[in-house]
Amino acid sequence: MTIEQVREWRKAHPGSTLLEAKTALMKEEGIDINEHQEEIAAIIDQVAKLDYCCPEMRNRVEERCEQHPDPFDCPDNLFYRNTLGEFGIIVHDGGPSYIKINYCPFCGENFTWPER
Numbered sequence: 001m002t003i004e005q006v007r008e009w010r011k012a013h014p015g016s017t018l019l020e021a022k023t024a025l026m027k028e029e030g031i032d033i034n035e036h037q038e039e040i041a042a043i044i045d046q047v048a049k050l051d052y053c054c055p056e057m058r059n060r061v062e063e064r065c066e067q068h069p070d071p072f073d074c075p076d077n078l079f080y081r082n083t084l085g086e087f088g089i090i091v092h093d094g095g096p097s098y099i100k101i102n103y104c105p106f107c108g109e110n111f112t113w114p115e116r
């Protein structure tokens with residue numbers, strides 16, 4: 001499954017979430033969702049980590065200024081992405097705090113996963 005395939009599928013299914021697209025593509029590839037829960041979760045994790053919902057979010061998360069290599073130190077950095085691929089709004093309280101967000105403020109992407 002490639003990012004391009006996921007994008008194509010979502011274009012054909014307006015309003016669908018990232019997970020719905022990935023699950024549907026796995027079914028198309030003949031993967032039995034119920035028999036391979038753990039492997040599928042790992043694949044979803046991998047793709048989720050690599051993929052951004054929109055270029056705006058990618059820019060905001062990956063942007064670093066010269067004075068502040070740590071995103072939590074820079075007052076200009078507003079968004080953070082943790083090692084699970086989840087997004088958050090940085091709380092500038094002097095520590096590494098952020099508030100997890102369920103939707104992208106730029107494109108409206110739903111980051112929550114439907115219950116299986």
Ligand SMILES: [Zn+2]
Pocket residue numbers: 065066067068073074075076
């Ligand atoms: Zn800075």
Ligand SMILES: [Zn+2]
Pocket residue numbers: 053054057104105106107108109
């Ligand atoms: Zn977005």
